[in-house]
Amino acid sequence: MAGTGLLALRTLPGPSWVRGSGPSVLNRLRDAAVAIHGFRETEKSRWSEASRAILQRVQAAAFGPGQTLLSSVHVLDLEARGYIKPHVDSIKFCGATIAGLSLLSPSVMRLVHTQEPGEWLELLLEPGSLYILRGSARYDFSHEILRDEESFFGERRIPRGRRISVICRSLPEGMGPGESGQPPAAC
Ligand SMILES: O=C(O)CCC(=O)C(=O)O
Numbered sequence: 001m002a003g004t005g006l007l008a009l010r011t012l013p014g015p016s017w018v019r020g021s022g023p024s025v026l027n028r029l030r031d032a033a034v035a036i037h038g039f040r041e042t043e044k045s046r047w048s049e050a051s052r053a054i055l056q057r058v059q060a061a062a063f064g065p066g067q068t069l070l071s072s073v074h075v076l077d078l079e080a081r082g083y084i085k086p087h088v089d090s091i092k093f094c095g096a097t098i099a100g101l102s103l104l105s106p107s108v109m110r111l112v113h114t115q116e117p118g119e120w121l122e123l124l125l126e127p128g129s130l131y132i133l134r135g136s137a138r139y140d141f142s143h144e145i146l147r148d149e150e151s152f153f154g155e156r157r158i159p160r161g162r163r164i165s166v167i168c169r170s171l172p173e174g175m176g177p178g179e180s181g182q183p184p185a186a187c
């Protein structure tokens with residue numbers, strides 16, 4: 001995403017941040033009660049024009065023309081000591097594609113096959129990079145962001161600082177955009 005003017009990714013006033021350690025109120029996006037440590041997060045649907053241009057590039061790169069996106073974009077701010085434990089995003093609330101733009105600190109995302117734990121891979125998420133989870137990576141592998149003490153990419157130490165991710169998700173098949181904002185009563 002070089003040359004996209006990422007510094008322009010500024011948000012307009014909107015919903016307030018949810019801050020915490022442990023399960024998040026945005027956990028409807030993830031299966032199980034996923035522990036995230038040292039974070040704040042929010043969902044945003046209003047962006048500046050410059051930010052919208054960046055998000056449109058992300059969406060053009062990651063999503064097919066037939067895919068509808070969740071109406072809000074998820075912004076997750078992990079402090080230097082923050083981390084995300086392994087999980088698979090909820091199939092009830094999130095469709096076939098998850099695309100995340102990483103900002104500020106580099107980090108390592110580990111994917112582990114949910115049935116074959118010996119099958120795993122790690123992604124080095126450089127600031128300004130975009131990862132796309134779809135197909136088997138989306139459904140058959142858990143993903144996590146390693147804590148600073150475990151943050152290695154192969155032999156290479158990747159010291160963790162504050163990291164912000166901007167995550168776009170498609171809607172589950174058959175769910176209309178109007179239904180995307182509210183979790184069903186069961187959740
Ligand atoms: O920060 C990221 O890039 C991933 C966040 C994540 O896995 C989630 O919110 O479910």
Ligand SMILES: [Fe+2]
Binds near residue numbers: 030087088089143
């Ligand atoms: Fe996730």
